[in-house]
Amino acid sequence: MxxxxxxxxxxxxxxxxxxxxxxxxxxxxxxxxxxxxxxxxxxxxxxxxxxxxxxxxxxxxxxxxxxxxxxxxxxxxxxxxxxxxxxxxxxxxxxxxxxxxxxxxxxxxxxxxxxxxxxxxxxxxxxxxxxxxxxxxxxxxxxxxxxxxxxxxxxxxxxxxxxxxxxxxxxxxxLKNMSPERVVEHLSHVLAAENVPFEADALWLLGRAADGSMRDAMSLTDQAIAFGEGKVLAADVRAMLGSLDQGQVYGVLQALLEGDARALLEAVRNLAEQGPDWAGVLAEMLNVLHRVAIAQALPEAVDNGQGDRDRVLALAQALPAEDVQFYYQMGLIGRRDLPLAPDPRGGFEMVLLRMLAFRPADTDDAPKPVLKPVGISQATADPANPVAAPAPAVPPPAAEPAPAAPAAPAPLVVPPPATVDHEPELPADAELRAEVEAISVPEPVAEVVDLPWEDPAPASAPVAEPVAEPASAPRPTPTAAPAVHDEPPFDPSAYAAVGMDRDDEPPLDEDYYGGESDPVGFSYLDELAEHVQEEAPAPAPAPLPAAKPATGLALQWLELFPQLPVSGMTGNIAANCTLIAADGDDWLLHLDPGQGALFNTTQQRRLNEALNQHLGRTLNLRIELVLPEQETPAQAAARKRAERQQGAVASIEQDPLIQQMIKLFGAKVRQDTIEPVEALANQGQ
Incomplete structure (x- = not known):
């Protein structure tokens, strides 16, 4: 038969x-x-x-x-x-x-x-x-x-x-699809009755490959028996189905957890030796991440059907929930975009590197491993030039900004503008040169102490420190009030010496638009700085002024706030609060309702812990969303900035040289380009 x-x-x-x-x-x-x-x-x-x-x-x-x-x-x-x-x-x-x-x-x-x-x-x-x-x-x-x-x-x-x-x-x-558990149970019964040796892991591979069909599971089992010469073994079934070894998937996830780019690429190289379906590898990673998310929500719901329950629970303990969700979403987008990649392996590697580069790292409980460099390190690449230890992420503020101009970066070479065909010369008039130098380099000013969260633009902004420009037409720099000098007689020939044609008329008001620097007198090093500067984040809108000045407990909160070890969202919440009542260790703060979207119990707990740490005792802090009647730290900082800005604008408009240029050349003062000298000094730090 x-x-x-x-x-x-x-x-x-x-x-x-x-x-x-x-x-x-x-x-x-x-x-x-x-x-x-x-x-x-x-x-x-x-x-x-x-x-x-x-x-x-x-x-x-x-x-x-x-x-x-x-x-x-x-x-x-x-x-x-x-x-x-x-x-x-x-x-x-x-x-x-x-x-x-x-x-x-x-x-x-x-x-x-x-x-x-x-x-x-x-x-x-x-x-x-x-x-x-x-x-x-x-x-x-x-x-x-x-x-x-x-x-x-x-x-x-x-x-x-x-x-x-x-x-x-x-x-x-x-009729419903057959679950892998039911398929494995039935296959175990059939193979035991047929006297066919088998491994449980092999049956789970067959159960998942059947995709809900019992007939497909039986057909695959027939094929596995023939492939394994009368036995159903996990290694044979994996080779027959071309499925991925679970251990390699966990190796990739472990490298992501440790932030080890070298180990990550090594795991991809080991996968490539098997010639896998890279979309299938991503799908297997998503399955593991799905089980990890379930383990984080309900550990007892994770089954051991695939023999990896311990690994899943270990990953659930090591990976923050934010990272799991981020990796899962990034993997889904990667599967969608994988057919568009020039090479499937390259597309898979880019998905992993994207996960590594953009992983969430701003949560309290998230591990923050230092990413290991890929390839040859700088120390071994050039022994003659040893690399110094890396600088800390946040350098300590300098005591006083250095007025000296920094040298331009060596690797960047930006050609001069095409309109300048000769090297301009400084004005021949010695008195005029002295006056130009007096307004070009601001004198050191006393340090202005602002609130901790009120840092201006980053140090990479091109206006951080005065730059020594090459010889060019003198351009008034609105950074500080000029020194008091006797008004020298104006000599038009001094300006003619710098190569200014009669066609170079002052631009009209319509030619100006916000967000772009003045094209007249734009220097070579300014253009170079614009190529290397980092884009500063958009400033937050200034808070509305308070109804009353700070007195009593509100004034004490203004003095206490700069000393608190808070930053980020918690610092923003504290800056928009004012102290209303302090009954022993029970404190009540009023928070601007406009900040209610950022406020939650976590922010209140962090602020309470910061107060406990600073004061050395345990407080019971309570925050209510009520509009403060007295000045908050944020409003005080905004008021100080507005006063400094008004003083800077008045200083520029009253400057004698600016008045002379307005009178003779029809110049216009662009108030949106004026910054207080204190802000420039803080940028230099």
Whole structure:
């Protein structure tokens, strides 16, 4: 006798042998036991979940020689003929090959004849959704009122394609997909009965590869037995399916956790030796991250079906929830964009490097490993020039900004503007040169102490320190009030010496627009600084002025705030508060309701801890969203900035040289380019 495949050999022959589908079996068994039989049944579900099997069992239940029952004997001639597929009153029709209306009419012509051997003539129409519209119309009347000895059983994998008129005439049952746990349980039973050695990990690989179909699982098991020479081993099944080793996925995630770029690329190189499907590797990473997220939310919900429960729980403890969600979202976007990459491996590497570069690092509980450099380090690349230790992320503020001009970076070479074809010279007039030098380099001023969170633009801004410009036309720099000098007589020939044509008229007011520096007198080093400067973040809107000046507890809060070890969002919350009541260790703060979107219990806890640390005792801090009546630290800082800005604008407008240029050249003072000298000094730090 020829070999019979497992899917056919182990096909259930009764309801009690069925695996799963309890919701369907319960309804059918009760209907058969109570003789409440419908004339048309519709079974829907994916391939290999038992639609045709249930239909054949129903045919046996209806025609068994022992009577209509939910437990056919399986030994009578009718049951044996149905199991062998040769029962004359069970008509199985493949709708995919008989879609024409003529085929349906031929079927309906035979409906009027009584069954030959059984009690009922059962029509089993598989893949019924393939019938044409005319076939459905021809079937409608007979399907609604068939003869009492006729039963229709329809099966389909796509019920959405069935007309509503067909659905309304049938008793519909939707069969569910088989879970991997149920598939593994059934495969264990089958292989034990077949005396085939197996490994549990191999069955889990088969259960996931079956994708909800028991028939596919049985077919893959047949293939695995042949591949493993009578054994079902995990290594053989993995090689047969071309699936990925879970250990390599955990190696990639461990490298991400440690921030080790070298180990990350090494893991990718090891993966590339197996020639994997990189989209499948990303999908496997997403599956692991999904289980890690479940472990973080509900650890007991993580099963050990894949033999990696301990690893999943360890990752759930080591990875912050923010990182898990970030990696998962980045992986989803990477899978979408992977077909657009020039090389699949390169696209996969870019996804991992993007995860490494943009991982969240501003949470309290997130690990902050230092990223390891990739490739040859600078110390080994050039032994003659040893590299100094890296500077701290936040350098300590300098005591006084250095007025000397910094040298231009050596690697950057920016050609001079095309309009300048010769080296300009300084004015010949010695007195005018002295006056220009006096206003170009500001004198050192006393340091202005601002609030900790009120730092101006970063040090990389081009106005941080005065730059020694090459010889060019003198340009007034609005950084400080000029020294008091006697007014020298104006000599137009001094300006003619710098190569200024009569066509170089002052620009009109319409030529100016916000956000761009003045093109007149734009120096070579200013242009170089614009190429290397970093874009400063947009300043936050200034808070509205307070109704009353700070007194009492509010004034004490103004003095206490700069000493608190807070920054970021917590510092912003504290800056917009004012102290209302301090009854021993019970403090009450009023917070501007405009900051309510940023305020939560975490910010209140952090501010409370900062106060406890600074004062050396435990306070009970309470914050209410009430508009402060007295000045908050943020309002005080805004007021000081506005006063310094007004003083700087008045100083520039009253400058004698500026007045002279306005009078003789029709110059205009652009107030949006004026910054207080204190801000420039802080930028130099």
């Amino acid at each position: 020829s070999y019979q495949v497992l899917a056919r050999k182990w096909r259930p022959r009764s309801f009690r042998e069925m695996v799963g589908q309890t919701h369907v079996l319960k309804a059918l068994i009760n209907a058969l036991d109570n003789q409440r039989l419908h004339h048309a049944y519709l079974f829907t579900g994916t391939r290999g979940v038992g639609k045709t099997t249930i239909a054949r069992i129903i045919a046996k239940c209806l025609n068994c020689e022992t009577g209509i029952t939910s437990t056919p004997c399986g030994t009578c001639s009718v049951c044996r003929e149905i199991d062998e597929g040769r029962f004359v009153d069970l008509i199985e029709i493949d709708a995919a090959s008989r879609t024409k209306v003529e085929d349906t009419r031929e079927l309906l012509d035979n409906v009027q004849y009584a069954p030959s051997r059984g009690r009922f003539k059962v029509y089993l129409i598989d893949e019924v959704h393939m019938l044409s519209t005319h076939s459905f119309n021809a079937l409608l009347k007979t399907l609604e009122e068939p003869p009492p000895y006729v039963k229709f059983i329809l099966a389909t994998t796509d019920p959405q394609k069935l007309p509503a008129t067909i659905l309304s005439r049938c008793l519909q049952f939707s």
